[in-house]
Amino acid sequence: MSVEPLVGTDRVKRGMAEMLKGGVIMDVVTAEQAKIAEEAGAVAVMALERVPADIRAQGGVSRMSDPDMIDGIINAVSIPVMAKARIGHFVEAQVIQSLKVDFIDESEVLTPADYTNHIDKKKFTIPFVCGATNLGEALRRINEGAAMIRSKGEAGTGDVSNAVTHMRTIRKEINRLSTMAEDELYVAAKELQAPYDLVVEVARLGCLPVVLFTAGGIATPADAAMMMQLGADGVFVGSGIFKSGSGVASNEDALRRAKAIVRATRHFNEPDVIAEVSRGLGEAMVGINVADIPVHHRLEDRGW
Amino acid sequence: MSSAPLIGVLALQGGVREHLGSLVHAGAHAIAVHSLEDLEAVQGLVIPGGESTVMSKLAIQDGLIEPLRAARATGLPMFGSCAGMIMLANRVSDAREDQEFIGGIDIAVRRNAFGRQVDSFEMDLEVQGIGGTAFPAVFIRAPWVEEVGSEVQILSTIAAGPRAGTIVAVQQGPLLATSFHPELTGDIRIHATFVEIVRQYA
Numbered sequence: 077m078s079v080e081p082l083v084g085t086d087r088v089k090r091g092m093a094e095m096l097k098g099g100v101i102m103d104v105v106t107a108e109q110a111k112i113a114e115e116a117g118a119v120a121v122m123a124l125e126r127v128p129a130d131i132r133a134q135g136g137v138s139r140m141s142d143p144d145m146i147d148g149i150i151n152a153v154s155i156p157v158m159a160k161a162r163i164g165h166f167v168e169a170q171v172i173q174s175l176k177v178d179f180i181d182e183s184e185v186l187t188p189a190d191y192t193n194h195i196d197k198k199k200f201t202i203p204f205v206c207g208a209t210n211l212g213e214a215l216r217r218i219n220e221g222a223a224m225i226r227s228k229g230e231a232g233t234g235d236v237s238n239a240v241t242h243m244r245t246i247r248k249e250i251n252r253l254s255t256m257a258e259d260e261l262y263v264a265a266k267e268l269q270a271p272y273d274l275v276v277e278v279a280r281l282g283c284l285p286v287v288l289f290t291a292g293g294i295a296t297p298a299d300a301a302m303m304m305q306l307g308a309d310g311v312f313v314g315s316g317i318f319k320s321g322s323g324v325a326s327n328e329d330a331l332r333r334a335k336a337i338v339r340a341t342r343h344f345n346e347p348d349v350i351a352e353v354s355r356g357l358g359e360a361m362v363g364i365n366v367a368d369i370p371v372h373h374r375l376e377d378r379g380w
Numbered sequence: 381m382s383s384a385p386l387i388g389v390l391a392l393q394g395g396v397r398e399h400l401g402s403l404v405h406a407g408a409h410a411i412a413v414h415s416l417e418d419l420e421a422v423q424g425l426v427i428p429g430g431e432s433t434v435m436s437k438l439a440i441q442d443g444l445i446e447p448l449r450a451a452r453a454t455g456l457p458m459f460g461s462c463a464g465m466i467m468l469a470n471r472v473s474d475a476r477e478d479q480e481f482i483g484g485i486d487i488a489v490r491r492n493a494f495g496r497q498v499d500s501f502e503m504d505l506e507v508q509g510i511g512g513t514a515f516p517a518v519f520i521r522a523p524w525v526e527e528v529g530s531e532v533q534i535l536s537t538i539a540a541g542p543r544a545g546t547i548v549a550v551q552q553g554p555l556l557a558t559s560f561h562p563e564l565t566g567d568i569r570i571h572a573t574f575v576e577i578v579r580q581y582a
Contacts, residue, residue, distance in 0.1 A: 079503060079504050079514075079539065079540060080503060080540070080541065081501035081502070081503045081519075081541055081543075082501055082502050082503065083498070083499065083500065083501045085501075085502055087502055087518055087564060087565070088500045088501060088502055088518060088519075088520060091395075091500075091518050091520050091561060091564045092497055092500065092520050092521070094394075094395045094398065094429075094564065095394050095395055095429050095430050095431070095462070095463070095520060095521075096394075096430075096431075097393070097394060097395065097396070097397075097430070098391075098392070098393040098394065098396070098430070099393050099394075099430070099431065099434055114433065114476075117433075117434050117437040117438065118434075119393060119430070119431045119434050120431075154433065154474065154475075154476065154491065154492065155431055155433060155434075156431075156496075156497065156521065173498065176495075176496045176498050177496075178496055178497035178498075178521070179497065201498050202497050202498050203497065338434075338437075338438075339438075339441065342392065342393065342438055342442075
């Protein structure tokens with residue numbers, strides 16, 4: 077600590093993520109959608125050019141959003157704004173920071189820019205969130221400076237099964253570390269391909285040293301509540317709000333669905349409340365079974 | 381009364397777990413307050429950091445905003461950090477029109493006054509009444525206090541730099557508020573001060 081203000085410390089970055097706990101972070105592609113998300117009680121919005129369902133449908137290379145679009149969203153709402161950079165694309169991250177975005181998502185939803193290295197996140201003042209499918213991957217991201225982890229799931233599908241698998245895997249591997257003898261943690265670190273010091277810290281804490289959210293395929297209030305019951309600290313909803321079964325959701329439907337997911341996340345242990353908010357929401361976003369997606373089109377395998 | 385008062389942490393959204401831990405270390409029994417029944421059980425209440433817009437909406441939806449105001453009006457001690465300070469302020473700038481507050485402290489605060497996350501910072505602060513060394517204060521998209529009424533005691537201001545003189549901690553009777561997050565530091569002196577306030581007013 078210091079008598080002079082220090083910006084970008086671990087405590088300031090990780091603390092920002094702590095303040096989002098229990099909340100829902102919503103993907104938005106316009107300022108109008110950002111306002112609907114804020115109105116519905118989103119704890120932050122994720123500014124991106126296309127939601128994952130459209131990226132999946134349209135294909136091509138997917139990149140950081142236009143700075144004009146990000147500025148428009150920052151000016152439209154008072155809640156925190158996040159934006160996505162491609163995996164390894166440190167210049168996109170520099171641009172996002174210069175726009176004064178509050179949080180960067182180094183995201184497998186965009187096309188990776190580097191198939192070997194992730195961004196050195198310790199060089200940035202603003203915090204990063206990264207996806208993970210297991211504990212080793214989560215700890216490698218934290219070692220690079222990530223201040224928040226989310227399950228990857230399989231974005232843009234409306235199929236929650238991969239998010240469930242990733243959350244259960246991370247929890248199971250944490251529980252395993254907690255029961256190990258001290259002298260077994262060296263081999264555990266080797267097996268997890270993660271730094272020994274972080275492995276010891278997780279074994280001692282019984283949880284990650286940063287906030288753990290869930291993402292990827294969460295489409296309904298019940299999906300959100302299930303992920304919270306499985307131990308998520310909060311929820312990212314991508315395509316699930318502004319996409320409906322028939323394509324683009326009307327603003328009224330999107331607002332109703334967004335409010336329902338916020339309420340289900342807060343009352344995740346109360347089936348009566350989840351039942352109430354699930355009534356009359358209309359058709360959920362079009363679903364794609366993860367099993368039907370060819371392996372080389374799956375986003376969860378991006379990042380290493 | 382018993383030496384360990386029962387203190388709740390309003391569990392709508394935000395940094396609930398950290399406050400529970402700090403309260404226990406400071407000698408209180410601590411519970412997360414989810415419902416009206418929980419609220420009625422506690423002798424003091426912490427309003428944690430988080431997004432004040434979200435807390436306001438959830439408190440309204442769950443029918444908690446009026447009971448919270450009533451509890452405050454009957455003298456329930458409350459401590460708000462960051463978003464919690466906003467919830468306890470009588471006047472708030474830069475808030476959404478539909479946002480509702482608990483109020484009670486005669487101050488005007490400005491939301492996100494220190495800037496966006498890129499401007500968030502930590503620094504050592506002198507805080508009145510906690511004794512010992514300076515307090516490690518973590519500011520995250522933090523509000524500041526712009527005006528204080530005559531009943532309000534200023535506990536801390538920023539000492540140096542471009543924001544010198546800015547008020548960041550206040551007390552009015554049983555109500556305590558900080559712009560920063562003592563729950564993120566492991567330093568429990570401000571929580572201990574609040575536990576003392578709860579004992580005093582119980």
